[in-house]
Amino acid sequence: MRTLTKLFLASISVAFIAVKWSAPSFQPESLRGARVLVTGASTGIGEQMAYHYARFGAQIVITARREKVLQQVADKCLSLGAQKALYIAADMSSESDPETVVDFALQKLGGLDYLVLNHIGPSPFSMWKGDIEHSRWLMQVNFFSYVQMAWKALPSLEQNKGSLVIVSSLLAKMAGPFTAPYSSTKFALNGFFGSLQHELAMNNSNVSLSICTLGLIDTDTAMEKIRGIIDIPAAPASEAALRIIQTGATRQEELYYPWNTYLATLTKDWIPSATNYIVRNAYNYIP
Numbered sequence: 001m002r003t004l005t006k007l008f009l010a011s012i013s014v015a016f017i018a019v020k021w022s023a024p025s026f027q028p029e030s031l032r033g034a035r036v037l038v039t040g041a042s043t044g045i046g047e048q049m050a051y052h053y054a055r056f057g058a059q060i061v062i063t064a065r066r067e068k069v070l071q072q073v074a075d076k077c078l079s080l081g082a083q084k085a086l087y088i089a090a091d092m093s094s095e096s097d098p099e100t101v102v103d104f105a106l107q108k109l110g111g112l113d114y115l116v117l118n119h120i121g122p123s124p125f126s127m128w129k130g131d132i133e134h135s136r137w138l139m140q141v142n143f144f145s146y147v148q149m150a151w152k153a154l155p156s157l158e159q160n161k162g163s164l165v166i167v168s169s170l171l172a173k174m175a176g177p178f179t180a181p182y183s184s185t186k187f188a189l190n191g192f193f194g195s196l197q198h199e200l201a202m203n204n205s206n207v208s209l210s211i212c213t214l215g216l217i218d219t220d221t222a223m224e225k226i227r228g229i230i231d232i233p234a235a236p237a238s239e240a241a242l243r244i245i246q247t248g249a250t251r252q253e254e255l256y257y258p259w260n261t262y263l264a265t266l267t268k269d270w271i272p273s274a275t276n277y278i279v280r281n282a283y284n285y286i287p
């Protein structure tokens with residue numbers, strides 16, 4: 001049995017290394033002057049992405065709800081080397097703001113090379129208690145606004161051989177407890193943009209579309225949410241941000257970060273009962 005386990009892990013590692021090896025290598029210079037729009041950029045992974053793009057010398061537009069914080073992030077981007085760093089405050093639960101933000105970026109930067117969709121609305125980390133209004137609201141913030149922005153930016157991305165980058169989650173591939181509304185918005189994203197990936201390829205489109213599957217990342221928001229409920233290791237936000245940027249720049253269709261999120265997507269199908277047992281027992285919950 002132990003030999004089998006080792007063999008299993010070894011073959012996964014070999015497959016993983018083979019995939020890494022065949023991936024095109026990241027050229028930081030390719031981002032100098034690139035016109036980038038990052039959403040959810042006031043904090044967490046989005047903020048870290050803004051700083052990485054800045055260090056690579058990109059021209060950035062950032063957006064989130066809080067104008068004051070955006071201004072501070074934009075200032076830091078300029079000090080880190082961004083050619084441009086502009087911001088626009090927006091509420092992605094509004095029906096018009098998502099398109100307004102894309103228009104702003106297209107106008108201020110004269111086009112887009114990267115659209116990086118990363119924002120999420122706040123959602124409780126607790127058992128489903130029947131709040132359908134919240135689910136509907138979260139669907140607009142986490143899903144419909146992505147569709148609106150992607151469609152609005154597509155002609156410019158097409159013209160500029162640009163990239164569309166979707167920040168998604170392991171919870172888009174397997175459900176976990178306490179995240180029913182969040183998980184459904186992420187499943188929706190993967191369904192929609194998975195379909196779009198096919199259509200772009202079938203159209204010989206100039207646009208690359210990357211879907212990024214992230215595990216637990218050590219952002220303040222995530223850490224605060226899970227405190228006392230689950231105790232699993234979290235991966236660093238800055239590294240997650242860099243890997244997302246590299247995935248977009250090398251035009252890859254998928255990213256799994258950290259690497260064990262990929263393992264989880266395999267085990268949930270291969271050994272579902274064991275996976276479910278582990279997931280359910282990771283939670284500190286007494287009914």
Ligand SMILES: *[C@@H]1O[C@H](CO)[C@@H](O)[C@H](O)[C@H]1NC(C)=O
Nearest residue numbers: 154196198199200202203205
């Ligand atoms: C594919 O091309 C058709 C015909 O030009 C166009 O109508 C459609 O919007 C394109 N789809 C995508 C996803 O770009």
Ligand SMILES: *[C@@H]1O[C@H](CO)[C@@H](O)[C@H](O)[C@H]1NC(C)=O
Nearest residue numbers: 158159160161203204205206
């Ligand atoms: C891709 O870009 C080139 C110009 O760089 C353009 O001629 C071509 O029509 C574009 N392809 C699509 C599918 O729009």
